[in-house]
Amino acid sequence: MKPKKRTTIYDIAEKLNIAASSVSRALNNNSIINEETRRLVHATAAELNYKVNTLASNLRKGESKTIGVIVPRINQNFFSNVIAGIEEASYKKGYNLIICQSNELREKEIQCVNTLINQHVDCIVISVSAEGGDYAHLQSVIDSGIQLIQFDRVAKELETLKVINDTEQISMKAVSHMIEQGYKRIALLEGPQNLDIFKQRKEGYLKALKKHHMPVNDELIVENAWTKELGAEGTKRLLNLPQPPDAIFASTSDFSALGVLEVALAMGIKVPSELGICGYSNEAFTEITSPSITTIDQFSIDMGKTIAELFFKEMGKDASSRKPKTIRIKPSLIIRASTNRKDKK
Template structure:
């Protein structure tokens, strides 16, 4: 700490003007003379002045900070979303505070409190898989601090949501498998307490019924989609059945890739014996043998959308209703893992 921090008072003193004028000059306030502004800016750069955000925040009651809480940072989808958010938010002059819930409601609550105490101007959330109670967001709602949910949303909370049409995506994936001749379609997915998994599941069921295939509950597996869980399900359950399924719809690509290797090891041919559809369109789905059919889920785009909505709200009047739901497009990307026909 050799050199003291320069304040507007230092600038004011050297320029023989008031701190008020310096403050206004620095903010490009229209009432300040251009020459004065120039003198202020010049001296400021010369002395290496930097504004003290805390004094400013304290006074303005605004932090220019946006909080993000996600279940886990280390998935490609999440980091794409974050990358998109960061880009927009940063350009708009906001900072990002990021934390992860590790899929636990308790941690999510703590993080939410921390964010609240950090007085973020807005909060972006994708819910932990086991979050049942949403009261920790009440403080935000009550204070009119905007909260945007994405991907893993809470239906019951009145606020802006950005997501894809999971029902449709699930429907399309399943229908595709049916069209490829699958009759016994296994569905492996996450905790259906979460909309993303529930909706895909509903889409799956609807596609089945629309094609007159009865829904078989034993072909539905819900777990946490970790490597371990996928492996256990396949080895200890699926592969021990008398009749093996001929299709698999599994709701993320790394799990799909992992499942693929296990099934191949077990001697099954993909797609001949079992056709596979994943979800997300991560790079991983492109490099397996065969490449995996998947649903394109544009994380980066989603992140940018979320950030834009939030920034507009924050920088705009803020009176607009803040409870829209944005649905992003997804598409089925057909690759070899599911192509049995033609």
């Protein structure tokens, strides 16, 4: 099969007429090995094009120097940015990433978790799928003694490390901003309420209304509008109400905000003067639509780095002293044209 067997420490040992253990120690610059033999071993290793077998090494050492990452979709801006952040920070420490996508499916998520446990990863980083259900599979990660870090979409009942955005607070800020811009009837496009992050976005919306003594109007709340198409659909319904909204907080995503914008423009409704729009995520395109879309930046790359750093920091501790811990990253409201009807630059 393989063309030639790969060189092992035994090959080096044989060639130099020393023991494999000495070769191992020499290669790890480890123990108190004679400088001369150390040099010899390294030279021979280079000559024979030796590469360690990480599998063997990890098996023996009982670690894998690998972090498993499970996200709903790899090719979603937010997630790919988080992954990029994790990768950058872990690579520096000599850790590799195994990436899986759950496709928002519980069943596949369970499969991924099992694969990663079998791979003996040192840590599993996960943003749970939207499908919901119980979290026995995540519990079993913990039981296996593998560090579990949840981010963004977290199962809050599980006592693990968590890295999340301060979602409620920023949502409140976004809606307050719209109120301050003079919008009176603000609608909400909400996401699946079994995911905490969407619940919190709604909560922020409600709190902002309450704080400004504005009524909550159920007909202005549209469920499950988290794609561009669903956002557009919901918007049509909203704008055809007897009393249509004068602003829409697309709390699910910028894509749904885009749907809102397109429908509004198609119906000849002026943004932001007649309709304010705020999205979520700061996708690249929000900056360049016309008008540009107000949105929320989640600092996704930083989030990735934070996750990796958290893992390395907690790594030393043994299981008994592991405590659940939540790191909040403050997102930032990016005010653009789509909600800006007062301040002219």
